[in-house]
Amino acid sequence: AQSVTQLDSQVPVFEEAPVELRCNYSSSVSVYLFWYVQYPNQGLQLLLKYLSGSTLVKGINGFEAEFNKSQTSFHLRKPSVHISDTAEYFCAVRVDTGRRALTFGSGTRLQVQP
């Protein structure tokens, strides 16, 4: 079975600073990888995804992530954050065969300070 580990439960950062949210996964088969964002009192919004092809994927709101198969990682990055990026970020994985449900990490709370 697959699993997802988000290494940081909270990441405080100042506005306009760069940020990296870490995600590692475990799976014995090929996977699809996703990052979702949850703003306060809202549902989940897809930020970006890796299905195949280029290992560097770009998403909405200036976020990008790099798939590293050897390190089984899919870290999320943004070169300059805004106050409005304050939210909960979830990394998720899905195997590419059979079961189609997502397995989520525990989430990382990004707190952008002025």
Place this chain on the structure above:
Amino acid sequence: SAVISQKPSRDICQRGTSLTIQCQVDSQVTMMFWYRQQPGQSLTLIATANQGSEATYESGFVIDKFPISRPNLTFSTLTVSNMSPEDSSIYLCSVGGPVSDQETQYFGPGTRLLVL
């Protein structure tokens, strides 16, 4: 991506009662899922809602507690039965993308449930 709506958006219920949550999609979708997000926690899959057949439940979730209906390709309901305060959570419906994007899941806004 599909537009997903859920009703109600939030509710406060008494223990021992039941609540039915509706999920409506603006286009036909093959895959529909129900997730639970307990306070301060991540998302856990409850079940996959299968059109025309019984839902497929994950370990720890049973049909008697969380009966699910999927009468067609655009609609599903989740009932939380005989509620207790431990059922206080956000319940989210998700759907698979269109044929060109079926590996991706899109989420509804969620139903925030508080059980007293």
